[in-house]
Amino acid sequence: MISTCIFDLDGVLVDTAKYHYLAWRKLASQLGFDFTERRNEALKGVSRMASLDILLSAGGMADRFTAAEKQEMAARKNGWYVDYVSRMTPDEILPGVVRFLEDVRRAGIKTALGSASRNAPLILERTGIAGYFDAVVDGGMVSTAKPDPQVFLMGAELTGAEPAACVVFEDAEAGIEAAARAGMRSVGVGTSKALSRATTIIPGFETFTVNELTQRLEQ
Ligand code: BG6
Ligand code: MG
Numbered sequence: 328m329i330s331t332c333i334f335d336l337d338g339v340l341v342d343t344a345k346y347h348y349l350a351w352r353k354l355a356s357q358l359g360f361d362f363t364e365r366r367n368e369a370l371k372g373v374s375r376m377a378s379l380d381i382l383l384s385a386g387g388m389a390d391r392f393t394a395a396e397k398q399e400m401a402a403r404k405n406g407w408y409v410d411y412v413s414r415m416t417p418d419e420i421l422p423g424v425v426r427f428l429e430d431v432r433r434a435g436i437k438t439a440l441g442s443a444s445r446n447a448p449l450i451l452e453r454t455g456i457a458g459y460f461d462a463v464v465d466g467g468m469v470s471t472a473k474p475d476p477q478v479f480l481m482g483a484e485l486t487g488a489e490p491a492a493c494v495v496f497e498d499a500e501a502g503i504e505a506a507a508r509a510g511m512r513s514v515g516v517g518t519s520k521a522l523s524r525a526t527t528i529i530p531g532f533e534t535f536t537v538n539e540l541t542q543r544l545e546q
Contacts, residue, residue, distance in 0.1 A: 336447050442464070
């Protein structure tokens with residue numbers, strides 16, 4: 328039985344990874360090094376401050392800055408990121424997402440957002456999908472980031488569901504692990520090898536239905 332579907336935001340419902348990358352690359356460039364797209368993969372699903380640490384290590388600058396300097400750099404990156412996402416439109420919702428969300432709700436299953444991003448409310452508003460969620464848990468509401476299960480456990484609680492009756496949709500390894508730690512099943516969205524621990528994997532939502540979800544989970 329499925330009571331609640333919990334969706335990650337970045338990389339699952341919208342392709343914001345490109346904006347995160349552009350903003351981190353700009354920061355790296357100001358610090359005097361090039362941050363490659365390949366290295367950027369390691370930032371997916373990771374919190375803002377943890378992402379900064381990975382970036383600084385990539386540039387050979389780990390431990391060079393004070394906590395206050397790091398806060399300022401993260402704020403600078405976020406300013407550019409917010410500029411990008413403020414200009415987002417509903418066209419940037421990934422294919423099949425809205426149809427699938429409607430399918431889920433029609434089946435009587437609750438929906439929750441479980442995102443590490445503090446910008447999640449802004450992105451939901453810009454893309455016009457805020458109304459599809461019974462509960463929204465964003466990065467500003469949790470004290471520990473994925474792979475800690477807190478973000479998904481809150482989504483379960485807010486929708487009145489037992490963890491075992493929740494299914495998490497995730498594109499990042501940290502999120503798949505968070506779902507497992509929460510005692511939830513997971514659907515890996517995408518083609519990354521890092522998703523191999525998910526209960527099941529789909530390339531995207533284009534042809535995916537609640538019927539197929541139920542069948543896959545029964546196998
Ligand atoms: C996750 C993204 O959803 O949110 C990460 O995958 C990002 O790349 C994290 O670092 C935090 O986002 P924000 O918007 O609060 O900096
Ligand atoms: Mg993600």
